[in-house]
Amino acid sequence: MSTTPPIAEVPRRILDPDLLLQPTRLQSLPASRISAGRSLLEKMQREAWTFELVHFDIDAHANGEALYRVHAGDGKIFDFVIFSFEPTLEGRTGRITGQNWDMMGALIEGPTTAEDRAITRTELPKLYAGRAVPGTLTWARSNRSFRAFDHAVQALAEGRQPDTRALWEVGYLMRNTGLDGNGTFLTRSFLTLEADHPLRLPLHAQLLSAFIMREFASDLVETMAKHRNEQAVVLDREVRRMIGIGNGSALGLLFFVNTHPMLIGTWLEQRQTLLAEATQLPLVQHAETTVQYRELLERASEFTRVDPYVYARFDDPHRVSEQLDRAIEVLDELLARGATSGAELLGRLDGVIGDEAWELVAANLLELLPYERIVEAIEGGIRSEQFVAEADMPLTELRAIIERDYSWALQIDMEAPGAREYVWYKSADAEEPRRGPASEVSGGRNWALDLPSDVQALDAAMRATDHANVGGLLREQPELRATIERIQSLRDFRYHSPHMNMLGDDFVPVSIVRFMNSAVHGLLRTVDEGDDRNVLGLIYLGAPTAADLNEGLELETRYPQMPVTTIGAAR
Amino acid sequence: MTTEMRASAREMRHMVGRYLHARSCPGHAVNAIRDAIMAAQAEGVDAVSEMERVRNHYDGARTSFDVSRDGDTVVLDGRGTPAILLAPALIDELSLAVIAGAKCVRVVSTPGIGIAAALGEYAAVRGVAFEIEQSAGGADAGGDTAILTPTHTPRTPVRPAESAAGPAMRRILLEGYVMDADQFWRLFHESNEALTPDSELSRRHAGSQLYDEDGNLLGEVSEETYLHLRRDENDPERAVLA
Numbered sequence: 001m002s003t004t005p006p007i008a009e010v011p012r013r014i015l016d017p018d019l020l021l022q023p024t025r026l027q028s029l030p031a032s033r034i035s036a037g038r039s040l041l042e043k044m045q046r047e048a049w050t051f052e053l054v055h056f057d058i059d060a061h062a063n064g065e066a067l068y069r070v071h072a073g074d075g076k077i078f079d080f081v082i083f084s085f086e087p088t089l090e091g092r093t094g095r096i097t098g099q100n101w102d103m104m105g106a107l108i109e110g111p112t113t114a115e116d117r118a119i120t121r122t123e124l125p126k127l128y129a130g131r132a133v134p135g136t137l138t139w140a141r142s143n144r145s146f147r148a149f150d151h152a153v154q155a156l157a158e159g160r161q162p163d164t165r166a167l168w169e170v171g172y173l174m175r176n177t178g179l180d181g182n183g184t185f186l187t188r189s190f191l192t193l194e195a196d197h198p199l200r201l202p203l204h205a206q207l208l209s210a211f212i213m214r215e216f217a218s219d220l221v222e223t224m225a226k227h228r229n230e231q232a233v234v235l236d237r238e239v240r241r242m243i244g245i246g247n248g249s250a251l252g253l254l255f256f257v258n259t260h261p262m263l264i265g266t267w268l269e270q271r272q273t274l275l276a277e278a279t280q281l282p283l284v285q286h287a288e289t290t291v292q293y294r295e296l297l298e299r300a301s302e303f304t305r306v307d308p309y310v311y312a313r314f315d316d317p318h319r320v321s322e323q324l325d326r327a328i329e330v331l332d333e334l335l336a337r338g339a340t341s342g343a344e345l346l347g348r349l350d351g352v353i354g355d356e357a358w359e360l361v362a363a364n365l366l367e368l369l370p371y372e373r374i375v376e377a378i379e380g381g382i383r384s385e386q387f388v389a390e391a392d393m394p395l396t397e398l399r400a401i402i403e404r405d406y407s408w409a410l411q412i413d414m415e416a417p418g419a420r421e422y423v424w425y426k427s428a429d430a431e432e433p434r435r436g437p438a439s440e441v442s443g444g445r446n447w448a449l450d451l452p453s454d455v456q457a458l459d460a461a462m463r464a465t466d467h468a469n470v471g472g473l474l475r476e477q478p479e480l481r482a483t484i485e486r487i488q489s490l491r492d493f494r495y496h497s498p499h500m501n502m503l504g505d506d507f508v509p510v511s512i513v514r515f516m517n518s519a520v521h522g523l524l525r526t527v528d529e530g531d532d533r534n535v536l537g538l539i540y541l542g543a544p545t546a547a548d549l550n551e552g553l554e555l556e557t558r559y560p561q562m563p564v565t566t567i568g569a570a571r
Numbered sequence: 572m573t574t575e576m577r578a579s580a581r582e583m584r585h586m587v588g589r590y591l592h593a594r595s596c597p598g599h600a601v602n603a604i605r606d607a608i609m610a611a612q613a614e615g616v617d618a619v620s621e622m623e624r625v626r627n628h629y630d631g632a633r634t635s636f637d638v639s640r641d642g643d644t645v646v647l648d649g650r651g652t653p654a655i656l657l658a659p660a661l662i663d664e665l666s667l668a669v670i671a672g673a674k675c676v677r678v679v680s681t682p683g684i685g686i687a688a689a690l691g692e693y694a695a696v697r698g699v700a701f702e703i704e705q706s707a708g709g710a711d712a713g714g715d716t717a718i719l720t721p722t723h724t725p726r727t728p729v730r731p732a733e734s735a736a737g738p739a740m741r742r743i744l745l746e747g748y749v750m751d752a753d754q755f756w757r758l759f760h761e762s763n764e765a766l767t768p769d770s771e772l773s774r775r776h777a778g779s780q781l782y783d784e785d786g787n788l789l790g791e792v793s794e795e796t797y798l799h800l801r802r803d804e805n806d807p808e809r810a811v812l813a
Contacts, residue, residue, distance in 0.1 A: 129756070131577065183581025189744045191735060250778065386729045386736065387602060388696055391663035392670055427777070429769035436776035444767030445592055471667040478635040478660065482599040533778030 003284050008343035010276040011350060014362065018408060020272065021499045023511035026519070027314060028355035032363035034271055034378055035522025036203035037539060040211075043204075044549055046371060047073025051212075051546035054079075056219060060227035061086040062102070066219070067117070068212050068546075069110060072198040078137070079110035080212040081117050083124065084220065087144055101141040101177060103216065107209045109135035109188075123185075131186045137205040138181035142174045142213050145246060149173050149221060156225035157232045161239060168242060168562040169308045171525065171538045173217035175246025179206040190382050202263055202382055203521065210539045214245045215546045237545065238563050241555075244541030247523060250534045251424070251433035253516045254509055257498065258449040261486075262383035265493030267520060270377045272495065277373075278365035279342035285335040289368055296364045296558060297328050303524075303559035312530040313510050315356040323357035342368075387485040391471030395462055398470060398484070401491045402455060408499040409455040418505035424448040435509065435533065452501050454483040508532050524560075577747040578755055580740070583609055586755070587622065589762035595630035596656070603659035610693035611658075611686055612748060613739040618655065619750070621683060623758060625653040635660045636678075643674040649681030649715070657681060658690060665699045665721035675720045676701075682715045692727065692737030700724040 013019045020026070031038060043049075050071045058064030066082040082105040104124045108116060116133045123130035124139060132139065148162075148170040155162040182190045193200040199208060218240045225232035257264055283290045301324035307317035330348050334340035342365040349358055366374070402410075413419060423438045423446040433447075458480050467473045470488070474481055490496045498515075500507055510528040513535040518526045523537035542560020544553065578586070588605045596604065611618035634656060636647040645668045649657050661678070668676050678684050685705050694701060699721055706716035727737050735741040767773065 128759075183579035186577055186579050186582070186747060189580060192741075192744050384729045384735065386606065386696075388726075388729060389603065389659065389663060390697065391666040392698070425767040425776075426765075427769050427773055428763060428766040429774075431766060432777055434767075434773060434776035435778075436773065440772055441767060441776070445598070445765055469667070469670070471663045474660070474663055475635050475638060475667075478633075479597070479599045481603055481634070481659065482601075485603065529778075531778035 003339045005282045005339040005341040008341055008347055010279050010343055011346045014272055014275050017494050023498050023500050026498060026515035027511035028359045029515060029519035030360050030363050031518050031522040031524055033366040037207045037522030040204045040207045041543060049073055050550045058084050058223055076198050077110040079108050079112040081106050081120055082216055083121055102143045105140045106136055107138040107205060136187045138179055138209045139185050140209045141178040142176050144174050145170055145172055152221045153224045157228040159233050161236055164563050171541055172244050172246035173221055179209055181205050191384060210245050214540050240545050242542055244538035247537045247539055249513050249517050251435055251509055253513045255433055257512055260385055261490055261496035262385050265496030268495035274366055274377050275362055278368050281368045282339050283341055284339045297324055299559035300360050301325055309527040312528045313508055315354050320357045323353035326353060327361045387489040389485045390488050393470045401487055406455045409452040410459060412452040412501050414453050420503045421505035422503050448502050450503055458483050510535055574752045575749055576752040578750050579747045580743050583748050586759050586762055589765050590758050593762045593764035594626055597634055600634040607658035607693050611689035613743045614689040616686055616689035621655055628653050632656050645673045645676045647678045651680050654681045654683040654686050662694050662697050662699055665701055669721050669723050675718055678717045680715055684717045685714055692739050695724055695727040696729055696736050698726040
């Protein structure tokens with residue numbers, strides 16, 4: 001049997017920006033090996049990072065302080081200092097407008113001094129008015145899930161494990177309510193992280209903070225149980241592993257995408273390029289990598305099959321599971337005939353299974369690539385996002401960029417009914433991003449990025465002008481500056497802007513929110529709430545624990561499965 | 572008595588941009604003017620105070636020059652518009668003047684034009700270098716005329732790994748801006764005028780409130796009040812409370 005797969009082209013939908021950048025397509029991209037959460041975890045595992053609980057002084061009311069120390073692979077140290085508070089209900093919401101948190105923490109290049117921690121304790125609660133100590137990378141906040149948290153404390157205090165199924169369904173003991181860095185609160189600008197800085201890749205500092213918050217949540221549950229009963233038991237390792245950190249995201253991620261087109265463009269290009277490479281690798285029956293790939297598809301199928309949520313705008317996970325089973329059948333058929341490739345498999349599945357299942361089949365091909373290739377590809381994602389006008393650029397060159405990258409924007413009818421239904425604004429209430437019908441909103445400004453109207457106005461102006469270069473056109477029509485600067489500055493990127501009219505009544509914001517949470521950040525169970533704005537999800541659900549990393553355990557935790565044994569009371 | 576504080580480049584970018592929006596600076600020019608203010612401040616000029624000083628000039632301001640030619644000199648007439656508002660257009664015109672082979676550029680009727688002396692890095696990012704000769708009075712005294720001699724220069728990369736837009740901006744990225752704390756927070760709060768007033772209707776636009784079939788408010792999104800959409804074991808069509 002041949003070990004050389006037949007020639008199959010990279011599926012067009014992998015590399016064609018016009019196909020990839022549709023919001024409904026972006027929402028289907030799953031967490032993968034190059035999502036921030038996964039790539040950090042793989043880095044920590046391969047470089048043998050270890051975690052140390054330096055102290056944990058938290059009283060029976062949950063007030064106190066803890067300090068976690070991370071020993072990164074190259075000898076660098078990071079401290080995560082935590083301030084814990086007794087929960088109160090006043091001012092408590094899951095939204096950014098909330099003002100009350102059960103824990104606040106700071107990730108600081110360490111080792112920190114007692115003075116660093118004392119200053120941080122004073123400054124953290126001030127938020128925007130607070131000033132982080134030098135070397136601070138993030139400030140983080142989280143709240144308990146009362147239901148799951150109290151249940152777990154009570155169970156441990158009674159000498160038994162919590163109900164596994166209940167924890168599996170909720171998925172977390174504490175949920176993230178804010179992870180800020182990159183200059184906010186005078187944290188360190190990620191633009192200045194050294195070339196050998198262990199957390200230099202986009203979002204790694206935030207995800208390390210989330211990983212430690214997850215660890216803290218389990219430690220806090222155990223400590224509270226111990227305060228209740230000296231004989232309390234601790235969480236089984238498998239249960240600790242199962243628990244993630246909760247997360248809720250909404251319209252703010254639309255603004256993030258609009259203001260970080262270079263980061264998005266770089267990341268998507270890296271992802272799709274790696275994917276294209278991976279589709280060309282041979283898949284051979286009984287070969288170790290092929291067997292592992294097939295097992296991952298099986299795990300993904302099982303993971304989606306037992307997903308406990310109903311989704312509104314996204315594919316039903318049970319249907320995704322069935323389609324993944326079909327994909328495995330097709331893979332087996334191809335392997336039985338001889339060597340095949342991801343390209344051939346994906347080609348056979350195109351139009352046969354839905355987008356989410358197809359993207360899972362594709363994303364798992366990334367596991368076939370050498371780690372070194374992944375690392376090489378995902379370097380360089382941090383960008384200044386500064387737009388710069390080039391007055392001397394010939395308009396013919398600008399025209400060529402528009403024709404290559406913005407034909408979609410020229411084709412949208414912005415005068416059609418509903419095309420300008422919504423405005424996007426930031427509320428004076430903690431700057432919360434909101435979207436409402438234009439007729440219902442007054443005051444403030446519309447923060448939407450209206451690329452279709454902007455590009456169409458530029459196109460019309462270019463047709464009418466006698467000037468030969470950008471500077472001349474800007475002298476004549478200075479109101480085109482922002483549009484021109486953006487287009488010029490993004491000309492080296494192919495995947496920078498979703499093809500969307502975010503003002504339109506047919507635009508579904510959760511498509512972009514989920515893309516960020518799932519594909520970029522690496523969250524699992526990213527469920528929408530039916531309001532088209534909010535997406536819940538879980539960070540590090542089922543991932544290795546700090547103890548697993550310390551012991552160097554090699555565990556398969558991708559697409560985690562609920563522990564087989566029901567440890568707690570049956571429901 | 573005032574105290575000093577440090578603000579990161581990101582915080583300054585946020586505050587200055589929003590302040591310009593709040594003062595009704597033409598939206599198409601906000602980002603470019605913001606970057607010019609940040610660059611000038613990084614080079615040691617108090618551009619933030621200048622931004623505040625001309626606060627009544629933003630609404631409806633012109634953002635381009637009237638341009639004419641006087642022999643081998645390009646004449647840029649700002650028509651009384653504060654220079655800070657015309658900084659992006661100024662650099663564009665210097666670039667065009669180089670292409671056109673002009674010997675120098677004369678700026679007139681542009682109050683505060685002296686601030687251009689602190690735009691060296693801002694211009695270099697855009698491929699232009701220049702020397703400036705101000706009229707008597709200077710920027711601080713409100714001088715509105717200057718002679719600039721532009722030349723082409725290789726563009727300074729803005730990518731942080733390469734140069735981060737020049738040494739002054741790189742220093743700011745590392746150390747932040749030293750600001751008068753009272754001024755920074757005064758402008759920070761004033762910039763919030765660009766935000767939209769809160770209301771019950773507005774809160775619905777966040778999508779984070781839940782109502783029953785009769786329109787009664789059930790609560791806001793959070794694990795405590797959220798009607799989780801998980802399936803009930805005995806009735807797959809039914810959503811149950813978490």
